[in-house]
Amino acid sequence: MRSASSSVISSDVRQQLKRCWAACLTPLYKHTILVLSVIFCSGTLLTLGYLSHATTTLVQSAALQGITLHAESLMELRNLYTSEVVDRVNGHNIEVTHDYLQKPGAIPLPATFSMELGRRISLRGSGMVVRLYSNYPFPWRKDGGAHDDFEQQALAALQARPQQPYYRFEDFQGRASLRYATADVMHAECISCHNARPDSPKHDWKVGDVRGVLEIIRPLDSVVAQSRTDLRDVFILFGVLLVLGLGALALVVTRLRRVSVELEDQVTQRTIQLAAANQELEAFSYSVSHDLRAPLRSIDGFSRALLDDYSVQLDEVGKDYLQRVRAATQRMGQLIDDMLKLSRVTRSEMNFETVNLSVLAQTVADELQQAQPERRVEFVCMPGMTVRGDAHLLKIALENLLGNAWKFTSKREDARIKMGVTHQVGASVYFIRDNGAGFDMAYVGKLFSAFQRLHAMAEFSGTGIGLATVQRIIHRHGGRVWAEGELGKGATFYFTLP
Amino acid sequence: MGNKFILLVEDNPDDEALALRALKQNRIDNGVVVARDGAEALDYLFGKGRYAGRDLNVMPALILLDLKLPKIDGLEVLKQLRANPLTALLPVAMLTSSREQSDLLAGYKLGLNSYILKPVDFDQFTEAVRNLGVYWLAINETPPSGRQVQ
Numbered sequence: 001m002r003s004a005s006s007s008v009i010s011s012d013v014r015q016q017l018k019r020c021w022a023a024c025l026t027p028l029y030k031h032t033i034l035v036l037s038v039i040f041c042s043g044t045l046l047t048l049g050y051l052s053h054a055t056t057t058l059v060q061s062a063a064l065q066g067i068t069l070h071a072e073s074l075m076e077l078r079n080l081y082t083s084e085v086v087d088r089v090n091g092h093n094i095e096v097t098h099d100y101l102q103k104p105g106a107i108p109l110p111a112t113f114s115m116e117l118g119r120r121i122s123l124r125g126s127g128m129v130v131r132l133y134s135n136y137p138f139p140w141r142k143d144g145g146a147h148d149d150f151e152q153q154a155l156a157a158l159q160a161r162p163q164q165p166y167y168r169f170e171d172f173q174g175r176a177s178l179r180y181a182t183a184d185v186m187h188a189e190c191i192s193c194h195n196a197r198p199d200s201p202k203h204d205w206k207v208g209d210v211r212g213v214l215e216i217i218r219p220l221d222s223v224v225a226q227s228r229t230d231l232r233d234v235f236i237l238f239g240v241l242l243v244l245g246l247g248a249l250a251l252v253v254t255r256l257r258r259v260s261v262e263l264e265d266q267v268t269q270r271t272i273q274l275a276a277a278n279q280e281l282e283a284f285s286y287s288v289s290h291d292l293r294a295p296l297r298s299i300d301g302f303s304r305a306l307l308d309d310y311s312v313q314l315d316e317v318g319k320d321y322l323q324r325v326r327a328a329t330q331r332m333g334q335l336i337d338d339m340l341k342l343s344r345v346t347r348s349e350m351n352f353e354t355v356n357l358s359v360l361a362q363t364v365a366d367e368l369q370q371a372q373p374e375r376r377v378e379f380v381c382m383p384g385m386t387v388r389g390d391a392h393l394l395k396i397a398l399e400n401l402l403g404n405a406w407k408f409t410s411k412r413e414d415a416r417i418k419m420g421v422t423h424q425v426g427a428s429v430y431f432i433r434d435n436g437a438g439f440d441m442a443y444v445g446k447l448f449s450a451f452q453r454l455h456a457m458a459e460f461s462g463t464g465i466g467l468a469t470v471q472r473i474i475h476r477h478g479g480r481v482w483a484e485g486e487l488g489k490g491a492t493f494y495f496t497l498p
Numbered sequence: 499m500g501n502k503f504i505l506l507v508e509d510n511p512d513d514e515a516l517a518l519r520a521l522k523q524n525r526i527d528n529g530v531v532v533a534r535d536g537a538e539a540l541d542y543l544f545g546k547g548r549y550a551g552r553d554l555n556v557m558p559a560l561i562l563l564d565l566k567l568p569k570i571d572g573l574e575v576l577k578q579l580r581a582n583p584l585t586a587l588l589p590v591a592m593l594t595s596s597r598e599q600s601d602l603l604a605g606y607k608l609g610l611n612s613y614i615l616k617p618v619d620f621d622q623f624t625e626a627v628r629n630l631g632v633y634w635l636a637i638n639e640t641p642p643s644g645r646q647v648q
Contacts, residue, residue, distance in 0.1 A: 289597055289598065290595050293616070297513065298512035298513070300620045305516075305620075326620075
């Protein structure tokens with residue numbers, strides 16, 4: 001019993017949760033279009049935000065890659081100039097100086113060469129600027145030192161870590177730019193010259209010292225503007241798609257709503273038709289109940305009158321015939337009664353409540369025992385089987401099922417009837433098992449049809465309406481009913497009640 | 499049983515014959531009055547139509563009323579009986595083949611005294627009629643006639 005009560009509690013909790021969940025979902029279902037719009041818009045905004053971020057990252061990384069390549073080219077060109085030109089003219093009476101333009105036959109210093117190259121690149125109009133600066137500028141350079149915060153930071157950073165380029169994305173002269181600085185490191189071939197020249201600002205250079213900084217400034221505003229334009233186009237595209245999508249969704253939802261309204265109308269109409277049909281059925285069964293029985297009474301009554309008043313004129317065969325007429329008439333009366341019962345089961349109104357099947361079954365079994373006190377039947381019923389259903393109809397079902405078990409075990413000394421429940425996937429299956437006459441599984445399909453009997457009248461009485469009634473009752477509850485059996489070994493009837 | 503008699507309201511001649519036979523078998527057939535429809539039953543009870551001038555002090559000790567009758571049905575007859583002080587207290591037993599709950603309820607609501615199902619089995623029918631006769635004509639004290647009450 002305890003396990004039964006705890007399962008009742010847990011099913012209560014489950015139902016409570018189900019109700020809460022349904023209460024949460026109801027407003028969402030009611031405002032489908034609004035909810036979908038919110039979901040769509042947030043999704044679109046998120047996507048666009050991510051796209052914007054991704055574009056910025058892409059622009060920056062592409063710019064960085066380009067500028068790194070550019071800086072490496074400049075450095076390599078300068079190294080090439082130093083090793084292949086300056087070093088080779090050394091001792092050939094060719095002056096290497098910063099103001100080579102003023103002196104015929106002179107060639108530029110590597111630094112001067114670099115600066116000239118940078119100046120010419122700047123002139124091409126790409127907006128790119130190349131600058132060389134140092135903590136130790138040659139005395140003739142007026143702007144050889146650090147100009148702004150970036151340059152000071154770059155010098156400090158590169159002094160500390162010459163291998164690690166220093167860069168920032170910032171506004172330069174009012175344009176969004178990438179500023180990229182690499183260390184200008186002293187190479188072995190530069191040392192002798194730098195330490196020897198009288199105008200050199202420092203004479204104790206060592207290989208690997210940071211001589212200065214090569215900075216490349218690349219304006220990104222055009223690229224950024226382009227990407228912004230692209231992004232705006234994407235925004236517009238998304239917006240259009242969003243509007244189209246939502247429009248389509250609104251259409252679909254509206255259509256669905258209209259269909260559901262139409263369906264509701266149809267259901268209402270069908271319900272009305274059904275009610276009318278039911279009413280007709282009621283009128284029909286009423287007249288069956290009243291009119292079909294009247295002639296039967298006459299047949300039976302006058303047969304009896306014949307038997308009573310004319311028994312002298314009738315021989316035994318005649319009397320037997322009349323007895324048969326009476327028996328058939330009474331059976332017809334019974335059939336009419338049972339048919340009416342069956343139709344009443346179909347049309348009576350359902351009152352759903354919690355029903356204790358165990359108690360109900362015990363009541364029915366007690367009634368059966370009372371009707372036949374001489375029978376000895378062992379009835380075992382699992383306690384605590386509660387279901388939701390119509391108590392009146394369920395009692396009729398149990399009366400038929402247990403009544404059958406009772407009837408078909410009547411020829412056994414050790415009659416046993418067991419009622420219980422097994423739990424299968426997603427459903428409780430109730431069963432009533434007996435060890436009575438059973439039936440041949442070949443005829444199981446006929447079992448639940450009205451007026452179908454699998455036993456001879458002489459063997460077991462009945463009109464064949466009981467199981468049809470059971471099936472209607474279980475079906476009206478939305479459940480299933482089926483049977484298993486074996487001739488002479490008993491039968492088991494199963495049913496579910498969702 | 500003295501002058502206690504039954505008014506049988508029955509339209510089906512077979513049922514009438516069988517009912518009379520059952521009454522006869524139980525020796526309660528003295529002076530059974532038969533009406534073949536609801537209108538005739540009312541005519542008899544209120545002394546109208548072909549029963550005009552009938553002594554209205556003479557009332558049946560029991561009315562056996564079929565439910566389904568031509569012209570005026572059993573429930574309507576009952577209603578009119580109960581509405582008239584002359585017949586308001588007469589014992590009325592509905593004798594019918596209808597097992598409809600609605601008929602049963604309607605009958606009792608209108609002041610029916612008894613509701614008896616006509617069984618198909620004539621033996622059972624005879625038994626039922628016997629019980630009815632014994633109870634209403636022999637055991638039961640009939641109310642004073644409507645005239646005397648007035």
